[in-house]
Amino acid sequence: xxxxxxxxxxxxxxxxxxxxxxxxxxxxxxxxxxxxxxxxxxxxxxxxxxxxxxxxxxxxxxxxxxxxxxxxxxxxxxxxxxxxxxxxxxxxxxxxxxxxxxxxxxxxxxxxxxxxxxxxxxxxxxxxxxxxxxxxxxxxxxxxxxxxxxxxxxxxx
Numbered sequence: 600x601x602x603x604x605x606x607x608x609x610x611x612x613x614x615x616x617x618x619x620x621x622x623x624x625x626x627x628x629x630x631x632x633x634x635x636x637x638x639x640x641x642x643x644x645x646x647x648x649x650x651x652x653x654x655x656x657x658x659x660x661x662x663x664x665x666x667x668x669x670x671x672x673x674x675x676x677x678x679x680x681x682x683x684x685x686x687x688x689x690x691x692x693x694x695x696x697x698x699x700x701x702x703x704x705x706x707x708x709x710x711x712x713x714x715x716x717x718x719x720x721x722x723x724x725x726x727x728x729x730x731x732x733x734x735x736x737x738x739x740x741x742x743x744x745x746x747x748x749x750x751x752x753x754x755x756x
Contacts, residue, residue: 607681612688613728613756617721624716624732627679629739631711632667640671654708662707669702672712672746676734679714680750688756695729695751704743711739719749727755 608625610616634654641647649656650666657665686692706712713736720731729751736746 608684610684610686613686613754616684616686616718616730616754617728619718620721622718624718625683626715627682627713629711629713630675630678632671632706632708634665634708637665637667637671637708640668640674644668644670646670662705665708667706667708669746672702672706672736673700673748675712675736676714676746676748676750679734679736680716680732683714683716686754686756689754691727691755693726693753695753698731698749698751700746700748702746704738704741704745706736706738706745712736712745713739724753727753729753 610619637651641652646668650660650662651657651668652665654665657663714734715737717733717735718730719733720729722729730753731749731751733747733749735744738745
């Protein structure tokens with residue numbers, strides 16, 4: 600049984616964070632995905648496909664209910680990351696991008712999700728240290744993850 604965090608794991612410096620390559624950093628708290636969240640995301644992105652925003656039509660579809668946009672799930676990674684870990688002594692942090700993103704299974708509205716994060720790679724660059732953190736978003740009660748993404752950040756400390 601995984602214990603939900605009360606506060607993030609704190610690394611005292613960029614170098615201390617780099618020393619944790621290969622380690623699982625922790626697990627976020629559970630988050631319930633509700634229809635309002637999905638509808639708000641649909642409005643923000645102008646993606647109003649019925650599978651996301653029409654509960655009546657979606658009830659007769661493949662998943663029996665509306666599902667969250669994959670990009671909604673992806674957009675929650677920063678929030679999950681803040682729950683999981685923090686790095687002190689950072690002068691600047693830059694989102695550099697993603698190496699890989701997959702959505703192996705849907706997030707049905709009403710489901711609870713949470714993420715685990717693992718520091719998979721660190722490289723020195725002229726701009727600072729480049730960190731790759733793999734997030735795996737789990738759906739409560741499912742064996743398949745909803746999202747697996749390798750995020751890249753450059754931290755200057």
